[in-house]
Amino acid sequence: MPVEKNASIIDPVDAQIGGDADIDGIAQTITVDDINAVLMSPQSVDQRLETLKSMRSELEARSHADFGNDMAPLINDIDAAIDQLSVGS
Template structure:
């Protein structure tokens, strides 16, 4: 099978092994959010990136049985509020 034709790249790891991701494989971290918040990029660019991060987490929220996304979404909302002068997403 040619992986170039497959949009999903499976990870070949032993369940419970060192490379097995815990919980939901998290691609967005608190560090990513802080890096965007403090980036020298224009505010509009940073706001758009934060909103895209939030949308991705919301789209994956149905699979979030351990409430791993809620703190990240709250952190993104805080960052958006800081960048937009106190105007938070609601």
């Protein structure tokens, strides 16, 4: 039975997983789309390089808990993006 709190009926069983009302997780993930968005951003090359290096540092810091080796391809993509931006520098 739903629990009424603050004049609102809330029943977690009825909540759609992954829906628009779904609460974000604690760990925000970095995706290939995020890397490409930074690479193609209208920001200066220096700003994009700084952002990519920050993303790489975050992934490296979290890699100790990466038992499935899921972060290695993302780190490789970031390295490739950094190399691509560094060619003209």
